[in-house]
Amino acid sequence: MxxxxxxxxxxxxxxxxxxxxxxxxxxxxxxxxxxxxxxxxxxxxxxxxxxxxxxxxxxxxxxxxxxxxxxxxxxxxxxxxxxxxxxxxxxxxxxxxxxxxxxxxxxxxxxxxxxxAPDTYLGGAHQLARAAIDDGAIGRVTSGSCHVMSPGMEMWHPNPDFFFQRGGGPVLDLGPYYISNLVNLLGPVKRLAAMENKAWEERTITSEPRSGEKVKVDVATTLMALLEFASGAKVTLTASWDVWAHRHENMELYGTEGSLYVPDPNFFDGEVVKVGRDGKAATLPAGDHPLYVTNETHEHMGKLANWRAVGLAEMAAAVAAGREPRCSFSRALHILEVMAGILDGAAAGKFVEMETSCERPAPLGTEEAAALFKEKPVPGNERSHKDE
Ligand SMILES: NC(=O)c1ccc[n+]([C@@H]2O[C@H](COP(=O)([O-])OP(=O)(O)OC[C@H]3O[C@@H](n4cnc5c(N)ncnc54)[C@H](O)[C@@H]3O)[C@@H](O)[C@H]2O)c1
Structure with a gap:
């Protein structure tokens, strides 16, 4: 292509x-x-x-x-x-x-x-979490909590205006990573409720080259959602740009046999930790999934796997094979409905029933992922990257 x-x-x-x-x-x-x-x-x-x-x-x-x-x-x-x-x-x-x-x-x-996008849920860490859940490692998932919270975007993005205008806000910007991964792990959402807040009506850009300029905030910058999945699981999602510091994990799922700590779904890699009924925590072995291999070194975050565009490659392979791509339209439309539902539900103070649904995307195993690459990724080839 x-x-x-x-x-x-x-x-x-x-x-x-x-x-x-x-x-x-x-x-x-x-x-x-x-x-x-x-x-x-x-x-x-x-x-x-x-x-x-x-x-x-x-x-x-x-x-x-x-x-x-x-x-x-x-x-x-x-x-x-x-x-x-x-x-x-x-x-x-x-x-x-x-x-x-x-x-x-x-x-x-x-x-x-x-x-x-996002295609980060195809990452090695999230495919490992998917396999653990599908294998029953924590039993039936009944609940969970997700947190994506920071002080904002105006300190790193050179043109942060769009984050604070209609179409911006932490749910439309960062929600896709979390909701996509929840759909990957648990399936579609059935209904939801949400609340919203906004810390500041105006923000000051501190990134270059526009440091000192003001941005008007037209959208809610804190959203707290309760998501009920068709599977019966109930998960909270807090997305905020009004938080200076916190101690929450990005994503935790609680099952009848244990808990799973899933790393930030904005990235392809990270540790997946399972805690059983005995209370013992174990990091799941990463294996040799190509989308777990780190390919960037960031100044502050260290080594990272950043294989964005793999969803596009998977789409090309699906078109050639005449099958449904994993980052399919039905999945994207459902995720959009969940995000729009969070925003509308928060503004109206009402539960919102989903009209759309979607299949869980098929897992992307090691061999199928490797077949998408010209050359299979190997560790030790990290290119340096300025922190985003
Ligand atoms: N920056 C990131 O780290 C990041 C990461 C993942 C995804 N994204 C997503 O990627 C998209 C772009 O983000 P970005 O950070 O590169 O934004 P950006 O503002 O830096 O760049 C957007 C570009 O699109 C151009 N553009 C705007 N309207 C256009 C139009 N109608 N036709 C043609 N070009 C147009 C602008 O001139 C600009 O060059 C957003 O949807 C964002 O959510 C960004």
Whole structure:
């Protein structure tokens, strides 16, 4: 598949770096509403910069990654579909269910795939957690708790405005990682309730180059959700940019036979810890899953596995094989409905029943994951990466 990238901002470098690692894939061209950004990226990564219209008309491009800002996702995804190309959209798929349904209709009309990030749940750690749950390591999961909390985004992202405008907020931005992994581990959500809060009406950017500029906060920046899964499990999710420090784990699942501590689903790796009825904690052996192998060294976070774009590679393999991709549209639409439900439920103070559902994506085992790569990842090849 020849891939076009629309959106040449902060995260595009990861796609430029990672797409060529996968079999039968290369980046053919890039575009951005800000043509200078596309030209800069094209020069850095040795691809051609086109206008968005030119990229959509380019018949050599089979699929387009939509890495624009969330408010532009629906419009850009629909335009890619109308141009007759498959889409891999960064998260969130859209801002609300009306956008999700618009994309659904456009995908049906075009007969093309729409897949959506995150693909981090395909990571070695989360596939290990999935295998543990499927093997009954903690029995039947009855409850759980998830926490993704920090003081915000204005201290690292160079253009943090979109995080605090409609389409931003911690649920649409970080919720996809947590909800995708919960769906991977537990299946679809049946109903939910939520509450919201906002610490500040305005924030001051401290990252460069706009340090000192103010950003107006239009969205709730703390959301607390109760998620009831079709399986019967009930899980809390707190997503906040109003918290300076805390002591909560990212994700804990509690079962009839024990507990499972699952690492941050924003990343592909990390320790998966099981505690049995005897109270003894054991780190599950990582095995040789290629998406567990670390490939980046960050200044503050140390070694990390960052295989973003593997969901795109898996989509390409699924299209070639004529099967449903793992980061499928039905999964993305369900996750969007859960996030929209959290926002709407919090604003209205009401329980929200889900209208959509989805299958759990099939596990991605070691061999199938390795088959997606041109060369199987091996430890010790970490490239240095500035902390994000
Ligand atoms: N930054 C990260 O670490 C990160 C990680 C994972 C996912 N994401 C997701 O990736 C997406 C992009 O994030 P980012 O941090 O790179 O944002 P960014 O603001 O740095 O870059 C977005 C780019 O999209 C372009 N753009 C906006 N609207 C457009 C349109 N209609 N047509 C063409 N180009 C348009 C902008 O000019 C900009 O260059 C977001 O959905 C975000 O949630 C970001």
């Amino acid at each position: 020849r891939i076009g990238l629309i959106g040449c901002g902060n995260i595009s470098a990861t796609y430029f770096k990672n797409v060529p690692l996968f079999k039968d894939m290369e980046v053919g061209a890039c575009a951005d509403i800000n043509h200078e950004a596309a030209q800069r990226a094209a020069e850095q990564w040795g691809v051609k910069a086109l206008s968005v219209d030119e990229l959509l008309k380019d018949e050599s491009i089979d699929a387009v990654v939509n890495i624009t800002i969330p408010a532009a996702h629906c419009e850009v995804t629909c335009r890619i579909l109308e141009a007759g190309k498959h889409v891999y959209s960064e998260k969130p798929l859209g801002l609300d269910m009306a956008e999700g349904r618009r994309i659904e209709a456009a995908a049906k009309a075009a007969g093309k795939q729409v897949c959506s």
